[in-house]
Amino acid sequence: GENVEQHPSTLSVQEGDSAVIKCTYSDSASNYFPWYKQELGKRPQLIIDIRSNVGEKKDQRIAVTLNKTAKHFSLHITETQPEDSAVYFCAASIVWGQNFVFGPGTRLSVLP
Amino acid sequence: ETGVTQTPRHLVMGMTNKKSLKCEQHLGHNAMYWYKQSAKKPLELMFVYSLEERVENNSVPSRFSPECPNSSHLFLHLHTLQPEDSALYLCASSNRDRDTDTQYFGPGTRLTVL
Numbered sequence: 111g112e113n114v115e116q117h118p119s120t121l122s123v124q125e126g127d128s129a130v131i132k133c134t135y136s137d138s139a140s141n142y143f144p145w146y147k148q149e150l151g152k153r154p155q156l157i158i159d160i161r162s163n164v165g166e167k168k169d170q171r172i173a174v175t176l177n178k179t180a181k182h183f184s185l186h187i188t189e190t191q192p193e194d195s196a197v198y199f200c201a202a203s204i205v206w207g208q209n210f211v212f213g214p215g216t217r218l219s220v221l222p
Numbered sequence: 223e224t225g226v227t228q229t230p231r232h233l234v235m236g237m238t239n240k241k242s243l244k245c246e247q248h249l250g251h252n253a254m255y256w257y258k259q260s261a262k263k264p265l266e267l268m269f270v271y272s273l274e275e276r277v278e279n280n281s282v283p284s285r286f287s288p289e290c291p292n293s294s295h296l297f298l299h300l301h302t303l304q305p306e307d308s309a310l311y312l313c314a315s316s317n318r319d320r321d322t323d324t325q326y327f328g329p330g331t332r333l334t335v336l
Contacts (some may be wrong), residue, residue, distance in 0.1 A: 114264075142323055153312065153327040154265070199265065203323055210255075210323065212265040 112137040114202050116213030123190050124221050131216045133200035134182040140202040143176060143183050148215075149196045157198075158185070190220045225249045226328035228313050234334045235303065243298040243331045245313030253318045254296040255325065256288060259310040271296060272318055303335045 113136040123129050133143075144159035160167045160174045160183065167174050171190075176183040187194055197217050203210040226247045235241050247254060256268040270278035271290040285307075287299040296313055310332050314325040 144324060146327075153329050155327070156324055159324060210267055210270075210325070212267075214264040 112140060112202055112211040114200060114211045114213040116200055116216055118216060119214065120217045120219070122219045122221060125190060125192060127190055129185075129187045129190055129194070129218055129220075131185045131198055131200070131218070132182060133184070133202070133213050134180075135202040135211075136181065137202065137204070138178075138181065139204050142203045143174070144201050144203075145172075145174060145185050146199045146201070146212075147196045148199065154199060187218075190218075192220050192222050194218060195220045226313060226315055226326050228311075228328035228331050230331060231329060232332045232334075234336065235300070236336050237303060237305070239303075240299070240301040242300065243311055243313075243333075245296040245298075245315075245328055247294055247296075247313075247315035247326070247328075249315055249317075249326060251315040251317045251326075252293055253316045253323075254290060254293075255314040255316075256286075256296065256298050257312040257314065257327075259312055259330070260308075265312070269298075300333075303333075305335050308333055308335045 116133045141162035145157050146154035147157045148154040158169050158172050158174050160176050171188045173186040197215045199215045200213040229244045253272040255270050258266045268282045269288040274290050285302050289297040310330045312330045313328040316323050316325045
């Protein structure tokens, strides 16, 4: 089955700096890659997603890149703010399929 | 924030108790999911219901029994649980008719098994 790895497990950055989180997946059939943000004590919430027919997607300070050949995708957060502090989860799935696997998460701390 | 609701939000139970977790989605979705989130572990998919039929059961112990009476409601029946079952149980829903399988999560039920 699908296996998703995520690095780093923890990340601390200064406010205003950029943060990058990387994920790799094993199933080449995966075609949908969402990113979720989970603040302390709250539910995971989708922040951005990308499909396999797109190499990059951007939404304000957040961007995701996908390399299908290498089977990895990354989350980029620019101009980080303290409210970006949370655990971020990547996931890989086959749309309408039965695989929806999350990475182990990255705890991001943005230091003021 | 109110698209997917879960009750109760917190539950403490003994190993011999029987309890049920409830999830309700108000998004018109046709698929619902149960996840287990433990400390220092990734989100673990437990069950998937699509169009009210169970389509996935990821080797979950039989002490967890799901029920999906309709596309808006999902239950997780619990009996004779173990302390290691203590975790946050998250419900999610999605619409599998569209191009993405975006899942929307409920707030979770924090379960403690004594």
